[in-house]
Amino acid sequence: MSRRGFLAERDPDAVEEMDRTDCDPRKLDRTYAQFGLVNAVVSGWRRTYTSLLRPAFSPDRTNTLLDVGSGGGDVPRALVRWARLDGLRLEVTAIDPDERAHAFATSRPALPGLSFRRALSSQLVAEGARFDALVSNHVLHHLGPAEFDGLLDDTEQLVGTVAVHSDIARHPLGYALFSVGTLPLPGSYIRQDGLTSIRRSYTTDELRALVGGRSGWQVRTAAPFINLLVLDRGVSAAPGHA
Numbered sequence: 001m002s003r004r005g006f007l008a009e010r011d012p013d014a015v016e017e018m019d020r021t022d023c024d025p026r027k028l029d030r031t032y033a034q035f036g037l038v039n040a041v042v043s044g045w046r047r048t049y050t051s052l053l054r055p056a057f058s059p060d061r062t063n064t065l066l067d068v069g070s071g072g073g074d075v076p077r078a079l080v081r082w083a084r085l086d087g088l089r090l091e092v093t094a095i096d097p098d099e100r101a102h103a104f105a106t107s108r109p110a111l112p113g114l115s116f117r118r119a120l121s122s123q124l125v126a127e128g129a130r131f132d133a134l135v136s137n138h139v140l141h142h143l144g145p146a147e148f149d150g151l152l153d154d155t156e157q158l159v160g161t162v163a164v165h166s167d168i169a170r171h172p173l174g175y176a177l178f179s180v181g182t183l184p185l186p187g188s189y190i191r192q193d194g195l196t197s198i199r200r201s202y203t204t205d206e207l208r209a210l211v212g213g214r215s216g217w218q219v220r221t222a223a224p225f226i227n228l229l230v231l232d233r234g235v236s237a238a239p240g241h242a
Helices: 025-042 045-056 074-085 099-107 121-126 145-158 172-181 190-200 204-211
Strands: 062-068 089-095 114-117 131-137 159-168 217-221 226-232
Touching: 025 045, 025 074, 025 099, 025 190, 045 074, 045 131, 045 159, 045 226, 062 074, 062 121, 062 145, 074 089, 074 114, 074 131, 089 121, 099 114, 121 145, 131 145, 145 159, 172 190, 204 217, 204 226
Parallel strands: 062 089, 062 131, 089 114, 131 159
Antiparallel strands: 159 226, 217 226
């Protein structure tokens, strides 16, 4: 613990159990299954969709979105459903290089407009792919410096209108609330790995410092203890504040 206080410094060496190749597969599947509930409560994707993504979509054509590091697939499923409710045509490509995440995501019922691939964003860049929008959920804190820069480079080449990388904002109160709030979710890695993720995550100021030299990127606050790293190429509405 830093002399400046608990969580005053990021812990980039902390390892999440579900990232270990020998983790319990049953607990891992339960973790993926519980992500939908946890993300619905803490990640603020409904507001982010309404304020940042929906304004980027046209009602006159099929819109495209890439979800990078899609895990169990709850976020892209929600985005497809919300767009459909709004009368928008949206095709989502959800990518994750982890075969376990891909297997879980593709084991769920198929959803029209949603496809899953085992791939990295760099592979799609090499293919010349292009999307109207791009998102990721709780990916940034997993990345080393070179991977972080690589993801932003890929994002700039893949997206036409708006990109939103949503991640946890490290804060002692958020840590305490998550610790208590996830006690009713036994049998998975949600609580243990969520607390590790908070230790690995960036404060708002740290994230701003990381992207300070990049044109077009902004860090915005959304739901409590959530940072949005946004590349906005034409959408003015935004949740929270810059």
